[in-house]
Amino acid sequence: MRRAKALLERGRNVALLAVLAVLACAAAPVGAVELKVATIAPDGSHWMQRMRAAADTVAERTSGRVTIKFYPGGVMGNDAQVLRKIRVGQLQGGAFTAGGLASRYGGLNLYGIPLLFRSLDEVDYVRRELDEELLARLEDAGFVGFGFVEGGFANLLSSEPIATVEDLRRKKVWVPDGDEISFLAMQTLGLSPVVLPVTDVLTGLQTGLLDVSFASPVAALVLQWHTRVKYITELPVSYSMGIFALEANAFRRLSSEDQAILREVITDAVTELDRAARADNARAREVLLSSGVQPVHVNAADVEEWRATIEGLYPQLRSRPDVDGPLFDRLLELLAQYRASGESGSH
Amino acid sequence: MCLVLLAGCARLAGSIAADTLSAAILDQDDPELVASGVPAYLLLVDGLIARNGDDPALLAAGAQLFALYGSRFAETPERAVALTAKARRYGARALCLAHEPACDWDGLDYDAFVQALQDVGRKDIDALFAYAVGWLAHLDATSEDWTAVAELPWVQAALERVLELDESYREGTVHGYLGTLYALRPPALGGRPEEAQRHFERAIELSHGRDLSLKVEYARRYARLVFDQELHDRLLNEVLNAAVEAPGLTLFNVLAKQEARGLLATSKEYF
Numbered sequence: 001m002r003r004a005k006a007l008l009e010r011g012r013n014v015a016l017l018a019v020l021a022v023l024a025c026a027a028a029p030v031g032a033v034e035l036k037v038a039t040i041a042p043d044g045s046h047w048m049q050r051m052r053a054a055a056d057t058v059a060e061r062t063s064g065r066v067t068i069k070f071y072p073g074g075v076m077g078n079d080a081q082v083l084r085k086i087r088v089g090q091l092q093g094g095a096f097t098a099g100g101l102a103s104r105y106g107g108l109n110l111y112g113i114p115l116l117f118r119s120l121d122e123v124d125y126v127r128r129e130l131d132e133e134l135l136a137r138l139e140d141a142g143f144v145g146f147g148f149v150e151g152g153f154a155n156l157l158s159s160e161p162i163a164t165v166e167d168l169r170r171k172k173v174w175v176p177d178g179d180e181i182s183f184l185a186m187q188t189l190g191l192s193p194v195v196l197p198v199t200d201v202l203t204g205l206q207t208g209l210l211d212v213s214f215a216s217p218v219a220a221l222v223l224q225w226h227t228r229v230k231y232i233t234e235l236p237v238s239y240s241m242g243i244f245a246l247e248a249n250a251f252r253r254l255s256s257e258d259q260a261i262l263r264e265v266i267t268d269a270v271t272e273l274d275r276a277a278r279a280d281n282a283r284a285r286e287v288l289l290s291s292g293v294q295p296v297h298v299n300a301a302d303v304e305e306w307r308a309t310i311e312g313l314y315p316q317l318r319s320r321p322d323v324d325g326p327l328f329d330r331l332l333e334l335l336a337q338y339r340a341s342g343e344s345g346s347h
Numbered sequence: 348m349c350l351v352l353l354a355g356c357a358r359l360a361g362s363i364a365a366d367t368l369s370a371a372i373l374d375q376d377d378p379e380l381v382a383s384g385v386p387a388y389l390l391l392v393d394g395l396i397a398r399n400g401d402d403p404a405l406l407a408a409g410a411q412l413f414a415l416y417g418s419r420f421a422e423t424p425e426r427a428v429a430l431t432a433k434a435r436r437y438g439a440r441a442l443c444l445a446h447e448p449a450c451d452w453d454g455l456d457y458d459a460f461v462q463a464l465q466d467v468g469r470k471d472i473d474a475l476f477a478y479a480v481g482w483l484a485h486l487d488a489t490s491e492d493w494t495a496v497a498e499l500p501w502v503q504a505a506l507e508r509v510l511e512l513d514e515s516y517r518e519g520t521v522h523g524y525l526g527t528l529y530a531l532r533p534p535a536l537g538g539r540p541e542e543a544q545r546h547f548e549r550a551i552e553l554s555h556g557r558d559l560s561l562k563v564e565y566a567r568r569y570a571r572l573v574f575d576q577e578l579h580d581r582l583l584n585e586v587l588n589a590a591v592e593a594p595g596l597t598l599f600n601v602l603a604k605q606e607a608r609g610l611l612a613t614s615k616e617y618f
Contacts, residue, residue: 040535043571043617073533075574202537221496223537227457280493287493292456 033254035068035246038076038085039095047095047149047273048072051244054269061265062258080178086247093246098148099179101243105141107134107324110331113317114185114238115303115310117335120153120278123239125338126331133327143245146263147270150277151240152216156233157225159211161296163233165189165306171211174201181317182238188313189306202228216240217284218277226291235298244270369408372415373595378602382420389416389430396437403445407477410438414484419602424488431485438474438481442467445474460501464508472512476521479505483524503528519553522546523561530568543569557593559586559603567610576618583607583614 041047048070055068076082076091079100085091102109110116110130117123127148135145156162158171168191175183175193186193196204204210205228213225214237220226244266251259289295314332318325372388375381392409399405417430443450446467455463467475482502486495503525510521526546532538547565554561562582570579586607591600 040533042531042533042536042538071574073538073572074535075533075572078535199534199537218493221493222532224500226497227500230456284493284496287497290494291497292454 032065032067033250035066035092035250036071036090037068037093037095037244037246038071038074038082038091040074040078041072041095043070043072045072046276050269050273051095054265057265058262061261066254066258066262092250093143093244095242095244097151098241098243101138101143101245102322104143105134105138105324106320106322107137107327108243109181109323110134110328111239111241112181113310114182115236115307116331117153117236117239119236122335122338126334129334130327130331137324137327138245139248142248144248144251144263145243145245146266147274148241148243149270149273150281151242152218152277152281153236154214154216154219154238154240155235156212156214156231156237157220157229157293158213158231158233159205159229161231161233161294162212162298163296164299164302168212172209174204174210174213180322181320184317185310185313189309198223201225205229214238217281217288220288221284226288226293229293231294231296232288233296233298235303369412370595372412372598374597376591376597376601378420378598378605381598385412385416385420389413400440401444403441403471403474406437406441406444407473410434410441410477410481413437414480418484418487421488427488428485431481431488434481435485436481438478441474442471442478445471449478457500457504461504464504467508467512469512472509472516475505475512476509476516479509480524499528499531514549515553518555518558519550519561520558522550522553523558523564526550526561527564527568530572533572538572540569540573543572554596556585556589557600558596559589559591559600559607560596562586563603563606563610567606571617574618576614579618580611580614583611587611 039048039051041051051068052070055070059067071091076085076094079094079096080103082091082094082096083100083103086093098108099112111123111126117126131148135147138145156168160167160171162168162171168189171191172194173186173191175186175195177195177197183193183195194204194210196210201210201213202224205213205225213229215223215225217232220229220232246262251262254262314328317323318328372381372385389412392405392412395405396402396409411434413430413434417427417434421427421430439449448463448466452460452463464475479502482498482505486498486502489495506521506524506528509516510525514522523546526543528543529539529546530543534540547561547569550558550561551565556562563586566579566582570576570582586603589600591597591604593600
């Protein structure tokens with residue numbers, strides 16, 4: 001009787017152990033991979049909510065073989081610092097600005113060339129044709145990207161109205177730290193750019209170190225620049241994007257089945273965020289205007305002059321090591337096609 | 348009984364009635380009772396305000412009650428928006444009655460607004476606080492919209508002015524709000540975690556550690572933002588080990604304990 005009871009208890013213990021083992025497996029299957037990913041998006045933001053949901057789906061569909069751990073709020077530093085941490089294996093990926101990854105693949109600088117696009121329709125046309133190619137070449141360069149998220153067009157923001165190049169020439173115009181192409185473009189336009197990190201712009205506008213900055217409506221509100229500027233110039237200065245990317249070797253260590261799941265799920269999330277971004281900027285623009293920021297229309301002849309000046313810079317840009325020259329040519333061809341079809345009224 | 352009593356008192360001492368009401372709620376240790384009971388109080392406050400619409404103290408108390416209920420107990424996001432919109436209206440009216448220039452503050456640009464705040468004096472601090480808290484609760488309830496993001500600097504400026512007038516107002520509550528606001532954005536997007544930390548530390552000091560929700564917010568907002576797990580877990584364990592009873596804080600402390608448990612449970616996963 002006692003032996004029977006002892007056996008029973010041992011049996012119970014064995015059962016308990018088995019259950020624990022199963023639970024342990026569920027938590028971390030043998031060979032499970034945790035991908036560590038950094039982003040400046042704050043925890044709780046829409047972006048993080050969507051990406052965490054995608055990570056949950058990945059974990060579920062890979063039965064816990066692949067989990068993603070996020071480091072939100074820029075706690076791992078800026079794009080360059082995140083890239084360094086990826087190089088030493090401390091991180092496996094991140095959400096970057098497209099320009100932030102351009103040091104790895106120069107094609108990512110193309111869409112952000114100042115005054116390149118005239119409308120979001122042009123952007124859509126070019127992106128439909130070139131996004132996939134950008135991602136393929138980025139992958140050759142060692143990063144697996146899961147699509148781009150629109151940051152939108154930046155507009156000039158200023159404390160006095162800017163309607164002509166002359167208005168701009170007398171001003172101290174911000175250029176982001178590390179953005180050599182914008183710096184070059186401004187110099188070519190005869191402006192005096194002031195190089196500052198984005199985080200110093202608010203103070204710069206407040207103290208008079210800067211007169212003019214530029215940002216998308218969403219960025220302007222988040223960075224609270226609307227408290228320091230009075231005018232927004234209705235001219236798409238440059239187009240910005242974000243990209244979610246993983247270091248290619250880390251990605252390739254996953255089974256091909258898990259790679260496919262990751263691609264599908266993350267791409268879905270990124271595509272959704274990309275679509276939402278446009279409505280976000282449209283709404284943010286309305287709010288910006290209703291908060292008292294006045295729209296300024298730029299003189300059309302002037303814009304053509306600005307564009308012509310910057311186009312004169314293209315050969316120099318094309319030969320830079322951080323610009324994919326051949327893809328730049330294709331982009332310009334696509335734009336020419338689009339504009340020609342627009343002029344003949346056929347698109 | 349209560350209703351009759353308060354209605355009778357209202358004409359003489361509407362603000363005292365509202366304060367008593369607030370105390371009865373804030374000293375409560377049963378959030379579910381508050382959730383189910385407060386709507387009746389809100390109706391009562393609405394009634395008092397309808398009859399004494401020119402009493403800034405009553406309006407200020409109303410703004411805070413609606414802000415509290417709307418942001419912590421509303422059953423749906425839509426209800427939260429409606430209730431906090433009322434909080435905001437009452438707060439704005441309270442300040443307009445106490446400090447006439449504030450009646451025309453709508454649409455002021457940021458610099459002009461900050462300048463105008465300088466004319467609000469110490470005697471109007473209750474109305475200014477109610478104005479800021481009602482507005483903040485409404486922004487929180489509507490945070491999906493960009494207007495909320497756009498208006499935050501204005502609310503922050505109003506709270507900074509309250510702090511300037513009396514740093515220890517409501518035992519550090521204002522420092523707590525500012526700590527949260529400074530930690531909303533990461534440094535890369537203009538946030539200032541070091542300022543957030545300073546405000547939270549000071550808030551806890553001024554409340555003598557009795558306001559547990561300050562520690563929860565310090566952990567949730569600051570420690571998570573800067574990825575300081577040690578601080579996060581320490582703060583939350585302190586909350587779990589502390590007594591909830593404190594005059595005017597019991598309700599929030601009970602809620603704080605609930606939240607501390609939730610945050611601790613996800614600590615390992617987050618960090």
